[in-house]
Amino acid sequence: MTIYFYKVWQPYGCFSNFSPHGIHIEGTYWPTVEHYYQAQKFVDSADAAIIPLIHAAATPEEAASLGRCSTRQLRRDWNLVKTQIMREAVLKKFLTHADIREVLLMTGNEILVENSPTDAFWGCGANKAGQNHLGKTLMSVREEIRNLLSLTVIYE
Numbered sequence: 001m002t003i004y005f006y007k008v009w010q011p012y013g014c015f016s017n018f019s020p021h022g023i024h025i026e027g028t029y030w031p032t033v034e035h036y037y038q039a040q041k042f043v044d045s046a047d048a049a050i051i052p053l054i055h056a057a058a059t060p061e062e063a064a065s066l067g068r069c070s071t072r073q074l075r076r077d078w079n080l081v082k083t084q085i086m087r088e089a090v091l092k093k094f095l096t097h098a099d100i101r102e103v104l105l106m107t108g109n110e111i112l113v114e115n116s117p118t119d120a121f122w123g124c125g126a127n128k129a130g131q132n133h134l135g136k137t138l139m140s141v142r143e144e145i146r147n148l149l150s151l152t153v154i155y156e
């Protein structure tokens, strides 16, 4: 059975990048994956001054709205690096927080889909036929964590 998720307050809301699960990456603490992801859009760009503002945003919604401002210049390689950046952040989230790691592992081999009506890249979009890259990232992270755990059992 496919598992759909989207908003934090809906079932499986902990799979949303807006969920309140902070991550440390390269010495910096980010309150949500969304804060980190939106800030990475501007690394080494002419608009890098926005990064501390995204970092300090009070909510992930605010971080997303700062990062989505269409008049700012994104880093040139953004489309090439964004899925890898997302994967690192999502992996870190589920390695850091044991409670939601359990939720992810308990989904077994079910297909995970970000049920976004507006985003056909990270989600499935309004027609449900979108690319679902966030769902794919979560399934790949689930697999990686499972492999890491089986290695721990062998070498403990």
Ligand SMILES: Nc1c(N[C@@H]2O[C@H](COP(=O)(O)O)[C@@H](O)[C@H]2O)[nH]c(=O)[nH]c1=O
Binding pocket: 006, 007, 008, 016, 017, 018, 034, 037, 064, 067, 068, 114, 116, 119, 122, 134
């Ligand atoms: N969960 C969720 C959203 N979805 C998230 O938005 C991000 C994509 O942003 P962008 O690349 O700027 O279009 C990505 O993290 C995706 O999972 N968007 C929302 O407005 N509200 C929400 O509750």
